[in-house]
Amino acid sequence: xxxxxLRRLLQAIPTLFVVVTLSFFLMRLAPGGPFDLERPLPAAxxxxxxxxxxxxxxLIVQYGRYLLSLAQGDLGPSFSFRDLTVNDLFARGLPVxxxxxxxxxxxxxxxxxxxxxMAAFRRGRLSDRLIGLGAxxxxxxxxFVTAPLFQIVFGLSLGWLPVGGWEGGSPRNLVLPVLxxxxxxxxxxxxxTRSALNEVLAQPHIRTLRAMGxxxxxxxxxxxxxxxxxxxxxxxxxxxxxxxxxVVVETIFGLPGIGRYFVDGALNRDYTLVxxxxxxxxxxxxxxxxxxxxxxxxxxxxxRLGA
Amino acid sequence: MITLAVPRGPSLAALARRRLVRNRPALAALVMLIAVGLxxxxxxxxxxxxxxxxxxxxxxxxxxxxxxxxxxxxxPAIDRLAFRMRLTVEEYSVSDHTVRLTLTSPKPINERSLSxxxxxxxxxxxxxxxxxxxxxxxxxxxxxxxxxxxxxxxxVGRDLLTRCLVAGRISLLIGLTATLVALLVGVAxxxxxxxLGGGGDxxxxxxxxxxxxxxxxxxxxxxxxxxRAGLWLVxxxxxxxxxxxxxxxxxxxxxxxxxxxxxxxxxALGLTTPAILARHIVPNMLGPIVVAATLLVPxxxxxxxxxxxxxxxxxxxxxxxxxxxxxxxRSLESAPWMLGAPAGFLVVSLIAxxxxxDGLADALDPRLSEPS
Numbered sequence: 001x002x003x004x005x006l007r008r009l010l011q012a013i014p015t016l017f018v019v020v021t022l023s024f025f026l027m028r029l030a031p032g033g034p035f036d037l038e039r040p041l042p043a044a045x046x047x048x049x050x051x052x053x054x055x056x057x058x059l060i061v062q063y064g065r066y067l068l069s070l071a072q073g074d075l076g077p078s079f080s081f082r083d084l085t086v087n088d089l090f091a092r093g094l095p096v097x098x099x100x101x102x103x104x105x106x107x108x109x110x111x112x113x114x115x116x117x118m119a120a121f122r123r124g125r126l127s128d129r130l131i132g133l134g135a136x137x138x139x140x141x142x143x144f145v146t147a148p149l150f151q152i153v154f155g156l157s158l159g160w161l162p163v164g165g166w167e168g169g170s171p172r173n174l175v176l177p178v179l180x181x182x183x184x185x186x187x188x189x190x191x192x193t194r195s196a197l198n199e200v201l202a203q204p205h206i207r208t209l210r211a212m213g214x215x216x217x218x219x220x221x222x223x224x225x226x227x228x229x230x231x232x233x234x235x236x237x238x239x240x241x242x243x244x245x246x247v248v249v250e251t252i253f254g255l256p257g258i259g260r261y262f263v264d265g266a267l268n269r270d271y272t273l274v275x276x277x278x279x280x281x282x283x284x285x286x287x288x289x290x291x292x293x294x295x296x297x298x299x300x301x302x303x304r305l306g307a
Numbered sequence: 308m309i310t311l312a313v314p315r316g317p318s319l320a321a322l323a324r325r326r327l328v329r330n331r332p333a334l335a336a337l338v339m340l341i342a343v344g345l346x347x348x349x350x351x352x353x354x355x356x357x358x359x360x361x362x363x364x365x366x367x368x369x370x371x372x373x374x375x376x377x378x379x380x381x382x383p384a385i386d387r388l389a390f391r392m393r394l395t396v397e398e399y400s401v402s403d404h405t406v407r408l409t410l411t412s413p414k415p416i417n418e419r420s421l422s423x424x425x426x427x428x429x430x431x432x433x434x435x436x437x438x439x440x441x442x443x444x445x446x447x448x449x450x451x452x453x454x455x456x457x458x459x460x461x462x463v464g465r466d467l468l469t470r471c472l473v474a475g476r477i478s479l480l481i482g483l484t485a486t487l488v489a490l491l492v493g494v495a496x497x498x499x500x501x502x503l504g505g506g507g508d509x510x511x512x513x514x515x516x517x518x519x520x521x522x523x524x525x526x527x528x529x530x531x532x533x534x535r536a537g538l539w540l541v542x543x544x545x546x547x548x549x550x551x552x553x554x555x556x557x558x559x560x561x562x563x564x565x566x567x568x569x570x571x572x573x574x575a576l577g578l579t580t581p582a583i584l585a586r587h588i589v590p591n592m593l594g595p596i597v598v599a600a601t602l603l604v605p606x607x608x609x610x611x612x613x614x615x616x617x618x619x620x621x622x623x624x625x626x627x628x629x630x631x632x633x634x635x636x637r638s639l640e641s642a643p644w645m646l647g648a649p650a651g652f653l654v655v656s657l658i659a660x661x662x663x664x665d666g667l668a669d670a671l672d673p674r675l676s677e678p679s
């Protein structure tokens with residue numbers, strides 16, 4: 001299993017290489033530079049700045065240097081946040097985004113699995129239909145609608161929770177952003193669980209268990225094991241997306257995560273910050289896809305042969 | 308010559324249509340979508356407001372079925388206008404959607420100042436009924452406008468319903484066009500890959516795998532930020548993200564169909580590969596393609612509205628539901644309907660598309676036997 005994991009990580013290196021190369025040159029093709037201010041800098045100052053950041057070198061040299069420092073885990077200095085490196089920025093923002101994302105993931109899994117199981121066991125009844133309706137609503141309402149709605153209802157009208165801010169990660173400040181992030185995922189997990197369970201519940205081994213008189217919750221546990229597979233296989237990209245932060249949620253709730261870095265970095269032509277974010281997301285996708293595949297092998301023994 | 312009478316069974320399309328009609332939620336979704344589409348197409352002509360028409364006196368009007376200005380708003384509006392015209396209102400009476408005023412001034416009144424009335428959006432052109440005291444006293448009658456804002460107005464006083472409908476045109480257009488582009492690229496790529504088989508297929512699918520691993524939304528954002536967002540660029544960018552799934556679906560189907568007898572027979576009869584693709588492979592997987600495309604449209608619309616919400620998508624003066632939602636969330640406290648109206652349109656359309664897609668998937672599934 002460890003050998004398999006290592007092989008998968010090695011296989012990911014070409015992909016990461018393509019990602020880095022594509023984004024590096026794509027960005028440099030674009031007009032404008034990181035030091036273009038509304039009032040242009042004096043030519044000498046511009047020269048100096050470019051020399052300090054190595055932008056005076058030919059593009060291919062810059063690319064080589066970037067790859068070299070990237071291989072050592074150094075993402076370079078940020079152009080828009082002076083005196084800070086991209087690593088510093090991530091060290092500050094990633095814990096915030098990752099905390100929110102991890103909590104949202106837990107909520108999504110717990111609620112989604114519970115609701116999906118309930119719907120599958122009450123197939124065709126009112127609760128099944130209500131859950132189905134709720135799930136399609138949850139999938140259709142974008143976070144940039146739910147977030148301000150939550151702020152108005154729970155923050156301003158009812159006054160139960162703060163409308164935004166981080167405050168060192170106090171639980172009260174986390175509730176609304178986590179709920180906003182989790183809601184579409186709850187709906188997705190519930191839908192997947194329901195359809196997968198419906199398929200498993202029709203299989204002979206479940207009928208046997210029922211015939212043997214097992215209590216419903218034991219049947220549910222047994223069936224869930226078979227139904228978990230499709231849920232797990234979609235979880236990789238979802239987890240990566242959740243943990244690397246959401247522009248919308250972090251902007252609306254005013255959270256100091258890394259979700260904003262990409263858009264801000266792109267707007268400011270902060271080459272290293274944009275590159276860093278792209279690399280971070282790509283690495284996260286690779287890692288979480290691997291974890292999802294390993295988990296799938298744990299749940300389904302048939303998948304272990306391939307590994 | 309012998310002719311064989313072959314009993315013709317119902318075609319898949321006919322079966323699917325029958326099943327779809329029986330699926331009430333899917334049918335309701337279809338009706339809903341047609342309604343939204345027609346409303347967006349024709350509605351802006353019927354609301355009586357141009358989407359960019361600004362009513363400065365009717366800012367942040369609440370949604371209602373009654374006409375504006377409201378009866379209790381007429382007097383303050385008249386007072387405000389009289390102040391601007393530097394006249395005194397001596398008498399004031401309202402009857403039958405007209406207002407009758409007696410205006411006085413210490414100096415003779417310049418009747419051109421009466422144009423303040425129609426200019427205010429609230430009243431029509433004024434008619435002078437009586438002149439007295441050498442023009443220092445006028446009796447004037449002006450019709451009160453009857454403006455309807457079913458969904459209210461926004462922060463600068465534009466009719467929200469008209470704006471939502473016009474925005475819907477863009478959102479739906481982007482959804483459909485980007486889906487079409489993704490569909491064409493994905494079907495062509497997937498079919499060719501599946502048909503080639505072997506090394507070519509492996510290479511083409513490896514490329515798709517690599518593209519899957521790219522944080523594509525990020526590339527779209529880079530494209531939009533660096534190369535100045537335009538509607539068509541948004542379209543291409545969105546399509547570039549979404550064709551991958553289609554390619555995978557089509558490839559799997561092609562692989563399955565390729566080894567079937569009728570395709571082998573076509574080969575044996577000397578048909579070229581492109582002809583087989585066009586005549587036998589693609590038509591045989593229309594079902595899954597239609598389903599995937601229907602489910603793709605809501606995703607595209609959602610992606611576009613996300614980009615527009617960030618200010619990277621559709622740019623002023625054009626507008627989409629995402630743009631309107633962004634505006635609405637900024638003035639949520641003072642005018643909650645500005646978020647509610649476009650969000651409602653967006654959510655209803657997305658749900659309807661999803662329900663229709665699921666319904667089509669059931670209807671086009673040949674495994675499901677026809678319940679008689």
